[in-house]
Amino acid sequence: MPRFDEWNLVDEEEEEELQEAWYEGKRDVILFAIDCSESMFEMHDDPNYEDTKTCHVLTALEAAMQIQKKKVIVGPNDAVGIMMFNTTRKNEAGGQGADIKQNNFVFQPIETVNAPKIQELIQLLDSAREDPNLLKETFPSSDKHVPMGDVFTSCNWIMRDGAPKTATKRIFLITDEDDPNSGPGRERLLTSARTTLIDLTQAGIMVEPFFISTEERPFDQTKFYSSVLLPNNLNGDTGDPSVLPESISITRIDDLLAQMRFHEVPKRALFSIPFELANGFVIGVKGYGLVTEQKKGTYRYFMDLEDRMEVAESRTLYVDEDKETEVPKSKIVYGMALGETVDAKVADIESSTGVLTRRVPIHCKVFYTAEEIRSFRTLGLQPKIKLLGFKSRRSLGFEDNIKHSIFIYPDEMSYSGSKRTFSALLKTMIKKKRIGLVLTLTRRNSSPIFCALLPQAEKAEESGWSEPAGFHLIPLPFADDIRAAPIETGYRASDDLKDIAHKWIHKMSVKNGSYPPDSYPNPALAYHNAQLEASAFRDEFDPDSFEDHTLPKLTTITKRAGPLLKEWRQTLMKEEAANVVVLPSDGKKRKAEESVDEKNLRQLYKNGELHKLRVDQLKTFCKSNALSISGKKADLIDRVGEYLDTHSAEHGITC
Amino acid sequence: MTERAGYTVTMFLIDVSPSMGTLREVEVPDGLTGEVRTIETTNLEWSLQFVKLKIQEMIYNGRKTDQCGVILFGSEETNNIINDKDGGYEHVSEYIPIGQPNANTLAKLSALQASEEHGDPIDAIIVGIETQERYLANKKKWTRKMILLTDGESPIEIEDWEATTRKMNNLNVSLTIVGVDFDDDEIDFHDEKKSDIKRANEEFYHKFVEQLDVGIVGNCEFALEEVARPDVKQVKSALLGTELRIGDTKDHPLESIIIRAKTSKCTALMRPKSWKKFAARPRPVSEDVEMTEEGEYVEYTPLIMRTQFYLDHRAEGEEEEAAAPQEESETEDEEEAAAKTDKLQVIEKEELVRGYKYGSSFVPTAEEFPRLRTEKGIDICGFFHQRNFRREWPMGEVQYVWADPEKPLDQAALSSIVQAMYEKGYMAIARWVSRDNMDPKMGVLSPTVFDGVDCFLWAQMPFADDVRKYTFASLDKLINKKGELITKHPYLPTEQQLDAMEKLVDAMDLMDAGEKDEQGNRNPWFDTRLSYNPAIHRTKHAQFHAAVVKDLDTHPLPPPHPELTKYFEPPRRVRKRARHAIEECKNVFKVKEVPKRVSKLRKDGHVRALEDEEEPLLLEKLQRRQSQLKSTQSQARFRATISPKSQRRTQKKYINSDDSATEPESETETEDEDYILLDKEVGGPSKITDEEGKEKEPSPLLTPTSKRSISLELEPDLGREPGRIIGLAYPLTDFKKNIVGGDLVSKAVEDLAWVIKSVVQKPFTWKRSEEMLGCMKELRKVALQEDEIDAWNEFLRDLRKTCLEDEPGNKQFWSDATALGRGISLISKSEASKEGGRSNISDATAAEFIRSP
Structure with missing residues (x-):
C-alpha cells in the first residue's frame, strides 16, 4: 500500500478545525417558487443585452440557474427544485408533484444539483431569449391567482417528498403580486395562508421571499404579506411577534440575483455558547464564519458500477503493523512516541519488523484515554466566551493575527435579555473606542484561545446589504506562535x-x-x-x-x-x-569564487556562452534572484536564460 | 547568546549510595480531580524524575545530535574507562553509554535502586569528563553538559579538586548539581537539622561551582518545579526569496521596478504535539505466556494509520442519522458499529477511478486539472488609507517582507516606499504568488518602521468567494407591523442599562491593570508575548509525565503550571474594581437562561397536543436542574474514577429519588448554576425530564422568578447579609464550600474577613473566639494559596486596629490571636514566593507584628 497518500491524512482527534466540516456537511435544499401570472411575463428591455427583451420569469429562472451553478461549487451535495405557480400546466403523473394543488407545477423536482439539470435550464433560457413567447407558452398563466395557502402546501409536499430530513430547507418565493388573494373570501384565504405557513415552519422549512417591485407596480407588503409572514422565520428565532421579519427582500428585478446571493448559502452558526461578561452575568451568543477560505472541490475516488459511478468514501483504520490487525477505536490509548532505537542491544523489546513496543507491568497505567487527552487540550474548560476586560482599540496590532475571525451575534433563545445586554455592550465599546479581551473555547474538542473582541456598528449600504451589528472575535497569537x-x-x-x-x-x-x-x-x-x-x-x-x-x-x-x-x-x-558593495557574509563554506555581475552575465548570455560559467557561479546568480538552484548545469543555464529574457536589463536595480 | 539546538552531549551522574534509598513523603496532586494524596518514595526515585524529564525533552525534540549518557556512583560494580585502564575509581560505573535516548533509556533509569556502597562524586565527574571527551574526540564544537544528582550524604575526596575544575573550564563543560534537600535561597529552603557531612558537602559543592565558568547548585524540588515551567524557544523563520513588483515590468521596464525581496513568518500557528496511538496486544493464550521475574507484562504496540475505501450502501436516512450526532461515536455500542459496517463494501484502491464531482454528476479526469499559470512574486495593485482597513478580514498568519539583506539599493528602494506609506498612513493591496504556478493570494502590505530597518507586514485578505454575507436582524431598528420604528422593547437597552454597562466597561479596563514599570506606571494587563498556549504546554506536560512515571494511577498528572492559566481570570485589581458595576449590571439587565426546548426531542409528532403541558414541564425541569446541581457537586470528585456509563446511571437514579430535595438554594449555587448547566457531560437532564415528565403529576413548583425571592427569605437563617456569600452563622462551612467551588475566591476571602471583623466587634462573642481563630487559620491558608496575600495582610492590620484601637474593641481576641504565633501573622515575602505569590512584608516585620503589644 502506498504510504504517500497517508501523509495528508488528518487525525480527527487532534484536528480541531475539522469540526467545522460537520456544518459544511449538512445539506441545503432550495425550492424556487416562481409566480407565473400575467404580469410576470410582461416584456421589458433587457438591461444586460441590447435589443433584447426579457420578463420577470426569465430573470427568475436565470437566477435559479446561476444559483444552481454556484451551488455546485459551494455545496455539491445541496439540492434544488423549481416550482411554478399560477400556471395551468399540468404535472405529469407519478412525478414528485403529481398530487400537489391545482395550478402549481413542478418544473424541476428536488434533486442534488447536477450537470444535465443545469444544462436543461440553460437551453430553456437560450431558447426563451430567441422566442419571447416561449416561456409564456411553456407555463401558461392561470385566470385566477392561486390561494397562497395552496402554494405553501404544495411546497410543503414537494419538500417532504424530495428533501432529506436533516437538511436545511428553504423556499425562495419570487413574485411581483403584493395582494394575491384579494376579492371575496380574502380573510379566509389570508388565514389559510398563515396557517399553512406555520405548518411549513414547523416542518423546518423557511420561506425567503423575494418581492419584485417596479415603478409601475410598487410592492406594498402591508397589503397582504405583513400579516402572513412569520417574524424572523429565517433564523428559527421565535422572536417578538410584533416585530417584522428582518430580511424580506423587496428588490428591483435587476438586483434579484444579487439579493439571492446573500441568501445563497444558508446562514449556519458554527457554535452557540454562553458569553460570560462576569461571574453570574452570562448571555447567549452564536458564532458565524464570515470569512472562510473557499477551497476547490477535492479530487476523489470513484467506483464504476457499470450503470453509474459512485463515490468511494474513505476512512482511517488503526492497525497493529506486526500482527496486521485492526484495532477498534475504543481500545486505543495515547502516549508519547517511543523515540528512535539507538542501539539494538538496549532495545530488548524491539520486534522483528523494527517496531518498538512498550512493555508495561499488568496493572500499571502508563497511557491516557481519549477523554483525558481532550481534558489536556481544554484544560477542563467548558465551551464559552469569557470576558477578561477591555483595552484601547489601538492596542490591537496588525501583526496580532493568526487565524480568520468569527462573528458573534446575540442568541435570545438561550438567554433572554441577551440582545439588550449585547447591544448595550456594543454601543458602549464603540463609544469608548474599546476592544474586549476574551478567553474562548468554542467547542468541547477545541482548545482555549485568547481573542480580541472587535465591535462593529451597524451600517446600511446602498446595495441593500447592511453590515450587521456584532462583534468580531479575532484570535490572538500565543507566545508560541510569534516569530x-x-x-x-x-x-x-x-x-x-x-x-x-x-x-x-x-x-x-x-x-x-x-x-x-x-x-x-x-x-x-x-x-x-x-x-x-x-x-x-x-x-x-x-x-x-x-x-x-x-x-x-x-x-x-x-x-x-x-x-x-x-x-x-x-x-x-x-x-x-x-x-x-556588500560582501557575501555567509562565506564560510564557499570557495574563493568570483561572483559574476548581471552585466557580464548578460553579455555571456548574448554570446551564448553561459556554459562557460561554473555551476557555483550560476547558482549564486540564481540564489540572489530567488530562482531555484536545483537540477543539473543545463537546467541552471536554462533557468538563468529564462530569467534574463523576462527581466530586461533596465527594470531591475543593478548595482 | 542563543545556543545551537542539538549538538550537545549531556552526562548524567547519579548518586545511588545507600542514603539515596531513604524514603520521603511526596504529595501527588491530581490535576483532574484536584485531590492531593501523599505517597512514599525513595529519594532516588523522586530525584530521578528530574533526569527523566530532561531525557524526555530530548526524546520529544527527537534530534540525533542531542545525546546523553548516564554514569552511576555508589554502584555495587565498577565499570568505567579510567578503571579499565589505570584502576581506581571504584564504584563508578557507566550505566548507559552515550547516544540518542529513547523509551528504553527511561525504562532503564526506572529500574535503578540504591546500592550498599558509597561512591565518590568527584570520581564520577572525572569519569564523566573522560567518557564525554573520548566520545566527542573530534567534535570540538559540541556543547558539553554535566548534571550531577546527589543527596550529599556520602563522603567526598576533596583533594586536588581545582585540577578538575580547570579541566572542565578548558573543555567548556557546564555543571549543574541537583541536590536532594539542599539549602536554597530561591525557594527559601533551609534544613536546620541536616547531618554535618551533608552541610560540609553542600559547602564544598558551592565552592566547586564557583570555580567553574558555568556551574550551578540547586535544590531538587525547585529544579523539578522549574522543568514544568512553560518555555518557548525563540524561533527565527527562514528567509525565502521573492520579488516585489510595481508597474509594468515587462513592457515598461523604466517606468516600473522589481525589488529583490525576502519573506519570513511573523506569526505561525503552533499546535500541540500529536499523540501516538497505542493498543495492548492480546496476551498470548497458553504456551508463550511471558512470565519474567518481575511479573506479568502487557505489551503495547504503536498503531499506524491506514486508509480504507468503501461504498456506502446505507439508505440515505441512516447515513444522515449517523452523521448527525455531534458527539464522537465513542459511546456507541460495538454491535451497532458492526451492523453499520456490514452495509459498507470495502474496495481496493486499484479498482477506483479518480475524478471530481459536479454536483451529483461525475467528472472523471485521469489527472488533476491544470493549474492557473502564475509568476512568482508580489505585485502591488494599489494603495488605500489604513483607516479603511477591515481588521476582521485578515485570514491567517502574518508575514514579513524585507528587501534582500545583501542588496543595499533594493533596501533603499523598499525603505522609501515603506516610509512614504507610513507617513501617509497608507496600506498597499498586493497579489502574492509564493512559487511559479502556485495559486495567487490577495492581501495587504502594512508599512512597518523598526529601529534599524524598514519592512512590510503582509496579511492575506479574503477573495470574493471567501466572504459570507449573512443577513442579521438589526439590533437597533425594530419595526412593527405598521411599519413604524419601535423605540421601547425588551431587545433595546434602556438609558439605565447603558449607564450600568458604561460603568462596567470603565471598571474592567485593562490598560492600567498590569505590573508596574520602573517609573511606577502600571502597564496594560495581558501581553501576547507572555501568553503561553495552554493546550500545547499542558499536552507536553502530560506527555512528559506519562513517559517518566511508572503508573499514572499512583502518580497522576499534577495540575497545570500557574503560568499557563495566569490569564484565565481578569486580574484581581480589575475584579475588585468591577464588583459593584457587575452587581448593578446583573440587576438592571436581568438576563435569564431559557430552559432548553423539549419539543425537539419528541419524535411522535404530537407537538400540538403536548403544548398545554409545556409550561409546567419547563418549570419542573428547572427544578430538577437545581436538584441535579447538588448531585453534580457531590459527585464531582468521584467522577474521574467511574466510567461514563455508570456515571450517567447514578445520576439518573439520583434525580428519580430527588423529588423532595427542595432544600433552600444558597446564593452561591444560584450563581454557579449557569456554569453547571453548560456542563454537557452531565448526561442530558432534559431527556430525563422528557421521559418521566409525562407520568408525573406536575407538582406546584417554583417559578424561576420566585426562586430568588424564596432564597432571599431564607437568608437570615444563615446569617447572610445581602451581597455577602459568607454568612455570620456558619462562616467556615460557607467559606470552604466557596473555595471548593473555586469561582469566587476573592469574594469569599473578602467576606470571611468581614465576618470575622463583625463577629469580634459584637458583645458576647467570646463564645465564638475559638471558631473565629479557626476561621482565621483557614483564611490565611487560602489567602496564601490563592494569591489573596494582600487581602490577608490588609485584613490583619485592620483587625488589629479594630481590636486594639477602636471602641469597643476586643483586646482579648487579639491576644488570643497573637498566641497562635508567627503562623497567623502577616504573610511575608518568603512565604509568598513559595506559593508563587508576592508580598512586600519582610520576615522580620511579620514576626514583629504578631508579638503581644
Whole structure:
C-alpha cells in the first residue's frame, strides 16, 4: 500500500478545525417558487443585452440557474427544485408533484444539483431569449391567482417528498403580486395562508421571499404579506411577534440575483455558547464564519458500477503493523512516541519488523484515554466566551493575527435579555473606542484561545446589504506562535527618494478606498471551476478566454504613475546605498569564487556562452534572484536564460 | 547568546549510595480531580524524575545530535574507562553509554535502586569528563553538559579538586548539581537539622561551582518545579526569496521596478504535539505466556494509520442519522458499529477511478486539472488609507517582507516606499504568488518602521468567494407591523442599562491593570508575548509525565503550571474594581437562561397536543436542574474514577429519588448554576425530564422568578447579609464550600474577613473566639494559596486596629490571636514566593507584628 497518500491524512482527534466540516456537511435544499401570472411575463428591455427583451420569469429562472451553478461549487451535495405557480400546466403523473394543488407545477423536482439539470435550464433560457413567447407558452398563466395557502402546501409536499430530513430547507418565493388573494373570501384565504405557513415552519422549512417591485407596480407588503409572514422565520428565532421579519427582500428585478446571493448559502452558526461578561452575568451568543477560505472541490475516488459511478468514501483504520490487525477505536490509548532505537542491544523489546513496543507491568497505567487527552487540550474548560476586560482599540496590532475571525451575534433563545445586554455592550465599546479581551473555547474538542473582541456598528449600504451589528472575535497569537524578526538593520532611503515615492503612491491610491474583496474572485478557484464546468457539460475549455481579475491593472498604473516611477528610479541610482558593495557574509563554506555581475552575465548570455560559467557561479546568480538552484548545469543555464529574457536589463536595480 | 539546538552531549551522574534509598513523603496532586494524596518514595526515585524529564525533552525534540549518557556512583560494580585502564575509581560505573535516548533509556533509569556502597562524586565527574571527551574526540564544537544528582550524604575526596575544575573550564563543560534537600535561597529552603557531612558537602559543592565558568547548585524540588515551567524557544523563520513588483515590468521596464525581496513568518500557528496511538496486544493464550521475574507484562504496540475505501450502501436516512450526532461515536455500542459496517463494501484502491464531482454528476479526469499559470512574486495593485482597513478580514498568519539583506539599493528602494506609506498612513493591496504556478493570494502590505530597518507586514485578505454575507436582524431598528420604528422593547437597552454597562466597561479596563514599570506606571494587563498556549504546554506536560512515571494511577498528572492559566481570570485589581458595576449590571439587565426546548426531542409528532403541558414541564425541569446541581457537586470528585456509563446511571437514579430535595438554594449555587448547566457531560437532564415528565403529576413548583425571592427569605437563617456569600452563622462551612467551588475566591476571602471583623466587634462573642481563630487559620491558608496575600495582610492590620484601637474593641481576641504565633501573622515575602505569590512584608516585620503589644 502506498504510504504517500497517508501523509495528508488528518487525525480527527487532534484536528480541531475539522469540526467545522460537520456544518459544511449538512445539506441545503432550495425550492424556487416562481409566480407565473400575467404580469410576470410582461416584456421589458433587457438591461444586460441590447435589443433584447426579457420578463420577470426569465430573470427568475436565470437566477435559479446561476444559483444552481454556484451551488455546485459551494455545496455539491445541496439540492434544488423549481416550482411554478399560477400556471395551468399540468404535472405529469407519478412525478414528485403529481398530487400537489391545482395550478402549481413542478418544473424541476428536488434533486442534488447536477450537470444535465443545469444544462436543461440553460437551453430553456437560450431558447426563451430567441422566442419571447416561449416561456409564456411553456407555463401558461392561470385566470385566477392561486390561494397562497395552496402554494405553501404544495411546497410543503414537494419538500417532504424530495428533501432529506436533516437538511436545511428553504423556499425562495419570487413574485411581483403584493395582494394575491384579494376579492371575496380574502380573510379566509389570508388565514389559510398563515396557517399553512406555520405548518411549513414547523416542518423546518423557511420561506425567503423575494418581492419584485417596479415603478409601475410598487410592492406594498402591508397589503397582504405583513400579516402572513412569520417574524424572523429565517433564523428559527421565535422572536417578538410584533416585530417584522428582518430580511424580506423587496428588490428591483435587476438586483434579484444579487439579493439571492446573500441568501445563497444558508446562514449556519458554527457554535452557540454562553458569553460570560462576569461571574453570574452570562448571555447567549452564536458564532458565524464570515470569512472562510473557499477551497476547490477535492479530487476523489470513484467506483464504476457499470450503470453509474459512485463515490468511494474513505476512512482511517488503526492497525497493529506486526500482527496486521485492526484495532477498534475504543481500545486505543495515547502516549508519547517511543523515540528512535539507538542501539539494538538496549532495545530488548524491539520486534522483528523494527517496531518498538512498550512493555508495561499488568496493572500499571502508563497511557491516557481519549477523554483525558481532550481534558489536556481544554484544560477542563467548558465551551464559552469569557470576558477578561477591555483595552484601547489601538492596542490591537496588525501583526496580532493568526487565524480568520468569527462573528458573534446575540442568541435570545438561550438567554433572554441577551440582545439588550449585547447591544448595550456594543454601543458602549464603540463609544469608548474599546476592544474586549476574551478567553474562548468554542467547542468541547477545541482548545482555549485568547481573542480580541472587535465591535462593529451597524451600517446600511446602498446595495441593500447592511453590515450587521456584532462583534468580531479575532484570535490572538500565543507566545508560541510569534516569530522573531530575522533582519534588524538595513539601508534606508533618503528624504528625496521618499518624497518622490509619496507622489507615485498618491497616483496609485484609491480615494476613500479600501481592500475590495468583491473585485477579487479567487482566480485559481475560478480557473478550476471553469474547467470542471466545461468537463461536466462536455464542452471544450479554452484557457485563453480565462481572465484573472487579481492581476494589477498595469496600463492604468503606467499611465498614472509611470513618469513618477521613472523619476523615482533615477533618484534611487543617486542614493548612497548605490555605492556600497556588500560582501557575501555567509562565506564560510564557499570557495574563493568570483561572483559574476548581471552585466557580464548578460553579455555571456548574448554570446551564448553561459556554459562557460561554473555551476557555483550560476547558482549564486540564481540564489540572489530567488530562482531555484536545483537540477543539473543545463537546467541552471536554462533557468538563468529564462530569467534574463523576462527581466530586461533596465527594470531591475543593478548595482 | 542563543545556543545551537542539538549538538550537545549531556552526562548524567547519579548518586545511588545507600542514603539515596531513604524514603520521603511526596504529595501527588491530581490535576483532574484536584485531590492531593501523599505517597512514599525513595529519594532516588523522586530525584530521578528530574533526569527523566530532561531525557524526555530530548526524546520529544527527537534530534540525533542531542545525546546523553548516564554514569552511576555508589554502584555495587565498577565499570568505567579510567578503571579499565589505570584502576581506581571504584564504584563508578557507566550505566548507559552515550547516544540518542529513547523509551528504553527511561525504562532503564526506572529500574535503578540504591546500592550498599558509597561512591565518590568527584570520581564520577572525572569519569564523566573522560567518557564525554573520548566520545566527542573530534567534535570540538559540541556543547558539553554535566548534571550531577546527589543527596550529599556520602563522603567526598576533596583533594586536588581545582585540577578538575580547570579541566572542565578548558573543555567548556557546564555543571549543574541537583541536590536532594539542599539549602536554597530561591525557594527559601533551609534544613536546620541536616547531618554535618551533608552541610560540609553542600559547602564544598558551592565552592566547586564557583570555580567553574558555568556551574550551578540547586535544590531538587525547585529544579523539578522549574522543568514544568512553560518555555518557548525563540524561533527565527527562514528567509525565502521573492520579488516585489510595481508597474509594468515587462513592457515598461523604466517606468516600473522589481525589488529583490525576502519573506519570513511573523506569526505561525503552533499546535500541540500529536499523540501516538497505542493498543495492548492480546496476551498470548497458553504456551508463550511471558512470565519474567518481575511479573506479568502487557505489551503495547504503536498503531499506524491506514486508509480504507468503501461504498456506502446505507439508505440515505441512516447515513444522515449517523452523521448527525455531534458527539464522537465513542459511546456507541460495538454491535451497532458492526451492523453499520456490514452495509459498507470495502474496495481496493486499484479498482477506483479518480475524478471530481459536479454536483451529483461525475467528472472523471485521469489527472488533476491544470493549474492557473502564475509568476512568482508580489505585485502591488494599489494603495488605500489604513483607516479603511477591515481588521476582521485578515485570514491567517502574518508575514514579513524585507528587501534582500545583501542588496543595499533594493533596501533603499523598499525603505522609501515603506516610509512614504507610513507617513501617509497608507496600506498597499498586493497579489502574492509564493512559487511559479502556485495559486495567487490577495492581501495587504502594512508599512512597518523598526529601529534599524524598514519592512512590510503582509496579511492575506479574503477573495470574493471567501466572504459570507449573512443577513442579521438589526439590533437597533425594530419595526412593527405598521411599519413604524419601535423605540421601547425588551431587545433595546434602556438609558439605565447603558449607564450600568458604561460603568462596567470603565471598571474592567485593562490598560492600567498590569505590573508596574520602573517609573511606577502600571502597564496594560495581558501581553501576547507572555501568553503561553495552554493546550500545547499542558499536552507536553502530560506527555512528559506519562513517559517518566511508572503508573499514572499512583502518580497522576499534577495540575497545570500557574503560568499557563495566569490569564484565565481578569486580574484581581480589575475584579475588585468591577464588583459593584457587575452587581448593578446583573440587576438592571436581568438576563435569564431559557430552559432548553423539549419539543425537539419528541419524535411522535404530537407537538400540538403536548403544548398545554409545556409550561409546567419547563418549570419542573428547572427544578430538577437545581436538584441535579447538588448531585453534580457531590459527585464531582468521584467522577474521574467511574466510567461514563455508570456515571450517567447514578445520576439518573439520583434525580428519580430527588423529588423532595427542595432544600433552600444558597446564593452561591444560584450563581454557579449557569456554569453547571453548560456542563454537557452531565448526561442530558432534559431527556430525563422528557421521559418521566409525562407520568408525573406536575407538582406546584417554583417559578424561576420566585426562586430568588424564596432564597432571599431564607437568608437570615444563615446569617447572610445581602451581597455577602459568607454568612455570620456558619462562616467556615460557607467559606470552604466557596473555595471548593473555586469561582469566587476573592469574594469569599473578602467576606470571611468581614465576618470575622463583625463577629469580634459584637458583645458576647467570646463564645465564638475559638471558631473565629479557626476561621482565621483557614483564611490565611487560602489567602496564601490563592494569591489573596494582600487581602490577608490588609485584613490583619485592620483587625488589629479594630481590636486594639477602636471602641469597643476586643483586646482579648487579639491576644488570643497573637498566641497562635508567627503562623497567623502577616504573610511575608518568603512565604509568598513559595506559593508563587508576592508580598512586600519582610520576615522580620511579620514576626514583629504578631508579638503581644
